[in-house]
Amino acid sequence: AQSVTQPDIHITVSEGASLELRCNYSYGATPYLFWYVQSPGQGLQLLLKYFSGDTLVQGIKGFEAEFKRSQSSFNLRKPSVHWSDAAEYFCAVGAPGGYQKVTFGTGTKLQVIP
Amino acid sequence: GAGVSQTPSNKVTEKGKYVELRCDPISGHTALYWYRQSLGQGPEFLIYFQGTGAADDSGLPNDRFFAVRPEGSVSTLKIQRTERGDSAVYLCASSLTPTGDTEAFFGQGTRLTVV
Numbered sequence: 001a002q003s004v005t006q007p008d009i010h011i012t013v014s015e016g017a018s019l020e021l022r023c024n025y026s027y028g029a030t031p032y033l034f035w036y037v038q039s040p041g042q043g044l045q046l047l048l049k050y051f052s053g054d055t056l057v058q059g060i061k062g063f064e065a066e067f068k069r070s071q072s073s074f075n076l077r078k079p080s081v082h083w084s085d086a087a088e089y090f091c092a093v094g095a096p097g098g099y100q101k102v103t104f105g106t107g108t109k110l111q112v113i114p
Numbered sequence: 115g116a117g118v119s120q121t122p123s124n125k126v127t128e129k130g131k132y133v134e135l136r137c138d139p140i141s142g143h144t145a146l147y148w149y150r151q152s153l154g155q156g157p158e159f160l161i162y163f164q165g166t167g168a169a170d171d172s173g174l175p176n177d178r179f180f181a182v183r184p185e186g187s188v189s190t191l192k193i194q195r196t197e198r199g200d201s202a203v204y205l206c207a208s209s210l211t212p213t214g215d216t217e218a219f220f221g222q223g224t225r226l227t228v229v
């Protein structure tokens with residue numbers, strides 16, 4: 001069965017600092033991987049996704065993620081965090097094919113301090 | 115509308131009652147998904163529709179939960195004999211197709227509270 005682990009429940013960074021959110025997955029083959037962001041009162045929004053090809057994926061809002069098969073990881077990064085990035089971030093894994101049955105991690109809540 | 119619409123946004127019901135949660139997907143989206151998000155957790159898959167048919171309902175927790183999509187657009191999630199453990203935010207998403215080259219868009223959810 002597929003699963004996702006986000007080891008950090010809560011992270012605090014200073015505005016302008018770099019950010020890395022960790023994600024490890026378990027899946028028997030090459031999975032489809034996603035990062036979503038959820039802001040208070042907002043729905044889940046897709047930041048980026050990886051299906052195949054280049055293992056460094058660029059997303060919206062200046063985010064990127066790198067797929068590392070050897071480490072079963074798909075960490076999310078941003079070089080300079082803005083106060084508006086404060087939100088909860090979810091890593092997710094799906095079977096090849098797309099969105100049919102996606103498994104989400106428990107999320108990492110990001111706090112940004114001035 | 116432009117996005118996925120879910121109604122009601124909040125629902126409080128008494129234990130043992132029946133509830134229906136509605137999802138209006140983005141027009142033209144053939145795939146529709148229901149998830150449940152409990153407090154402090156990530157969304158948990160419930161069921162996926164392709165057109166009118168439930169392609170995968172393996173996430174429904176028990177036979178008190180049922181979902182329909184009779185005309186391939188609007189979907190209703192039905193919960194019978196609600197229990198306090200059913201309290202959660204129920205999320206709906208839709209995508210043009212179920213394949214990964216499209217994007218799944220989520221609604222803002224229905225917060226269900228069973229008292």
